[in-house]
Amino acid sequence: MAHVKGSPPSASLQTPLQYAAEACRCIMNDFTPAELPPAGRWHYHQGVFLCGMLQLWEETKEQDYFDYIQGYADHIIDRHGNLLCERGELDSVQAGLILFTLHKETGDERYKTAAERLLKVMNALNLTSEGGYWHKDRYPNQMWLDGLYMGGAFKMKYGQMYGIPQLYDEVLLQERLMRSHMKDEQTGLYYHAWDESRETAWSDDQSGCSPEFWGRALGWYALSLVEFLDVLPENHSGREDLVQSLQELAKALVSVQEPKSGLWYQVLDKGDLEDNWLETSCSSLFVYTLSKGVRLGVLDPSFIDAARSGYNGLLSTLYYSESGKLVMPEICIGTGVGDYKHYVERPRCENDLHGVGALVMAFTEMQRHQN
Helix, strand or coil, rough: CCCCCCCCCCCCCCCCCHHHHHHHHHHHHHHHHHHHCCCCCCHHHHHHHHHHHHHHHHHHCCCHHHHHHHHHHHHHHHHCCCCCCCEHHHCCCHHHHHHHHHHHHCCCHHHHHHHHHHHHHCCCCCCCCCECCCEEECCCCCCEEHHHHHHHHHHHHHHHCCCCCHHHHHHHHHHHHHHHHHHHCCCCCCCCEECCCCCCCCCCCCCCCCCEEHHHHHHHHHHHHHHHHHHHCCEEEEEEHHHHHHHHHCCCCCCCCCCCCCCCCCEEECCCCCCEEEHHHHHHHHHHHHHHHHHHCCCCCHHHHHHHHHHHHHHCCCCCCCCCCECCCCCCCCCCCCCHHHHHCCECCCHHHHHHHHHHHHHHHHHHHHC
């Protein structure tokens, strides 16, 4: 149960879905759809939260969730299907995941047109010599784990929604490239980023990898694996590799899960260092991944124990403000690539959309197991 700081809430929350709903309500009460930060932009920050809300809507069918999601889209998308976003970066694509449901439920072709525009954004991105997406134009030659979810999940879903299976293969190439360059075979964990040119300050001269395993970056990667497996046809040639990647990663994640709290550290493999800290957004993403992997039948059922431990750990961090608002603390703000000091000294915030969106996804997924 959530810690109480100040006034307790008006009603007791008992199920994962009730906590997910309360977390969404807190954001909805603080921001109109048009005000979601960073206001006026089509961006993954809002998209992660809205994807969590979309999953909550799929479970509850409460209309105000759908209306809120649609309100955000309609604030950005004009009557011709144009939308304002930063070209040249994968972060601009992720919020496109809400467009498929909006198009399916409303029949409004603007949403399909907007999705087509985002697909063109992806197809115009700069590439490594092997065809890997640069994370952003201003980060030349760099692939980041974050990008697999920021762009890959959208392209995968687009292929499913509109019957373009070749898009699956384009996405799976990105995963294979990340695995080949960024996986540490000794731990099974993945480095945050890889620089083909080896010219950045953080890149290893030999491997091109960044020096640390940052929790949320690997959370995006892990999330992508289960989302891809949820979309890929059972007979697709890429499924076997993807399942193996998820199974190996799940074992690695459980090996660095902090046993007492059930949570994961900001820098995953260095929990013994005093300045490292337990971070809630990556913990939410790992709970979601392990739980959904079990539900999809691609992870051993025993992994639900680690997911439950993480879920209980997240519950223990939540508290109520003096005004009775549910608060999710210990969320790392948006973060680039760096060394250990860079990650552990990043500011921590409360009810940031990175974290709340991931929490809502995790808790909604845990509810599916209870059901």
